[in-house]
Amino acid sequence: MIIDFHTHCYPDKIASRAIDAVGPLGLDCSFDGTISGLCASMKTAGIDLALNLPLVTSPDNTRGVNAWAAKNNSAPVFSLGSIHPDDPDPAKTLAWIKSLGLKGIKMHPEYQSFSFDETRLEPIWEACIEQGLFLLTHAGEDIAFKPPPKSNPASLAAFHRRFPDLTLVLAHMGSWGLWDEVERHLIGLPLYLDMSFVPGLVDDALLVKLIRRHGSERVLFGTDAPWRDQSESLKKVGELGLTDDEYANITCNNAAALLKLN
Ligand SMILES: [Zn+2]
DSSP states (O other), X not given: OOEEEEEOOOOHHHHHHHHHHHGGGTOOOSSOSSHHHHHHHHHHHTOOEEEEOOOOOSGGGHHHHHHHHHHXXXXXXXXXEEXXXXXXOHHHHHHHHHHTTOOEEEEOTTTTTOXXXXXXXXXXXXXXXXXXXXXXXOOSOOTTSOXXXXXXXXXXXXHHHHOTTSOEEESGGGSTTOHHHHHHHTTXXXXXXXXXXXXXXXXXXXXXXXXHHHOGGGEEOOOOBTSSOHHHHHHHHXXXXXXXXXXXXXXXXXXXXXXXXX
């Protein structure tokens, strides 16, 4: 069983707009941004399950995004929920998200304009802990935004220390490209790193070193499809020379536990 923990799908009506928006960034899309497109890509790649990561970009679309997520949260494509930093009542919103059957939320410091040291977000983190929802966040630079990024390995480690009970998943192995800082601040902490956008773009030996130092029980296979190709990413991970246990943890066991799959 192979699980891709980091994918992006959009409602059919707006998928082509979402895909066109990243065209200027020079990314080749591996599918059309729809759930059916993702399912076809998964079939080709030999990926059994995937997690979609929708994002609330304005408090006004909280209801719509999470209702759509809940409606599209069954095998082979599961979904996270999302909340906006300016949500007027995070405790209520996150209790509702939990009641929809969603297991965690996605947030993005760049698209949602926040940083992890802001006290205004504390009610969100406290409610996530209260509801047992995990947080998957973009980490480090995003190619669509000018640096400096709103999060980095040091700020993410400080955030983890302030909210150690929050189950945290950091995308892009903790911060794309900042590997020395990832090693210094994040490697070995009890938080998850997802591999999205990393396989094939980072030296294999470096990636294996990061995985082994952090521990394969806290690393998740993810692709960032459609912005990366699922077949290529999975093939790359298969070529890293991981042990069977490491490979099973990364591509299946850790994801299944976070999503509470049997
Ligand atoms: Zn992504």
